[in-house]
Amino acid sequence: MAILSGIIGLPAVGKSTVFDILTSSAPSRHGQVNIGTVAVPDSRLDYLWEIYRPEKKVYASMEVMDIPGLNPKEMDREQLRKFLEEIRRADVFIHVVRGFRNDAVWHVEGEINIKRDIDIINTELILNDLQLVETRISSIEETRKKKGISSETEAELSALLKYRKALEEEVPICSVELSEFEEKAVRHLGFLTSKPMVLVINLDEEQLSKGYDEREYVHNWAEERGYKLIEICASLEQEISELDKSDQMLFLKEIGMEQPGSMRIARAVFESLDLITFFTVGKDEVKAWVITEGTNARKAAGKIHSDMERGFIRAEVVSFEDFKACGSEKEAKKRGLYRLEGKDYIVKDGDIIQFRFNV
Ligand SMILES: Nc1nc2c(ncn2[C@@H]2O[C@H](COP(=O)(O)OP(=O)(O)OP(=O)(O)O)[C@@H](O)[C@H]2O)c(=O)[nH]1
Ligand SMILES: [Mg+2]
Known part of the structure; x- marks a missing residue:
């Protein structure tokens, strides 16, 4: 990624x-x-x-x-x-x-004006999205007249109408709440203010x-x-x-x-982007890995190697804060701060992880 x-x-x-x-x-x-x-x-x-x-x-x-x-x-x-x-x-x-x-x-405008400059760029992004929304709405309505539309397209249309209303009020698309179904239906459209x-x-x-x-x-x-x-x-x-x-x-x-x-x-x-970091440590390297918040241990292992995801057994995890409070791996282990977690464990920002796997 x-x-x-x-x-x-x-x-x-x-x-x-x-x-x-x-x-x-x-x-x-x-x-x-x-x-x-x-x-x-x-x-x-x-x-x-x-x-x-x-x-x-x-x-x-x-x-x-x-x-x-x-x-x-x-x-x-x-x-x-x-x-x-x-x-x-x-x-x-x-x-x-x-x-x-x-x-x-x-x-470009001859004088400094933060508010105006933000508006200029923002307006361009909004206008571009609005144009995409309008084009898509009319194409869907055209199809509906000719041969009817599927329930997915119905959901897309309902999302697009919400988007249009927001954009007309200069609200970016990322602030619009959609149902899961609607969200899926518009995901293929690449909006700027989303x-x-x-x-x-x-x-x-x-x-x-x-x-x-x-x-x-x-x-x-x-x-x-x-x-x-x-x-x-x-x-x-x-x-x-x-x-x-x-x-x-x-x-x-x-x-x-x-x-x-x-x-x-x-x-x-x-x-x-709701990204978090976990760490792997060892004699050769210490490394930061990026995952989306909510990723489970098994998927996180897959970031490192697909074998690790497939052959996942468990993860040995300590939080960075706990590790730092102990000052060493040995001390953290002595105090029992390393946990064994299964594949569904949701990885947290700052986790130091060693994956056990089997191929
Ligand atoms: N005084 C001051 N000058 C700055 C600052 N940041 C950038 N500049 C100057 O502003 C001029 C333009 O900076 P750039 O970083 O090239 O601006 P840009 O947005 O990339 O410009 P374009 O690519 O031409 O659109 C340069 O002469 C910079 O040295 C700043 O914080 N203070
Ligand atoms: Mg430049």
């Missing part, structure tokens, strides 16, 4: 800067689609590495896509449509909004420390829609990421941050 995050936003708001701090790879090239891999930093894995000291430490990873800015004023409908087609592949959006003031950096979104407000240093005018508004806006919100200063983060690891932490402390922005964004992406 390679997760793909799509970075969206108006032109010159700091999207590529965010991409660069996330991927810490070669700088993204201007004016084209760039895809990079993000290792999702996790201090728990760092801790386990300190204890086991294996050769390898493997963080969970995801892919992120950087695209040129969406500019409804300059793009015609066809260009806009192509642009939105590109981002439809993403599982989740990272929407970068400019807050930073800097006369040297051009703004995807989770992480809102990244790209501020300057003063705004970051002292606050900014639209702060309350954007926090409410995100909360109402269930979107996560991260405030960062991307250019500052970029400078920090060029420092030594130990200097990085010092610098972050100085500006009152506990974690680099890249880590906060990556975690927000994981949370908005």
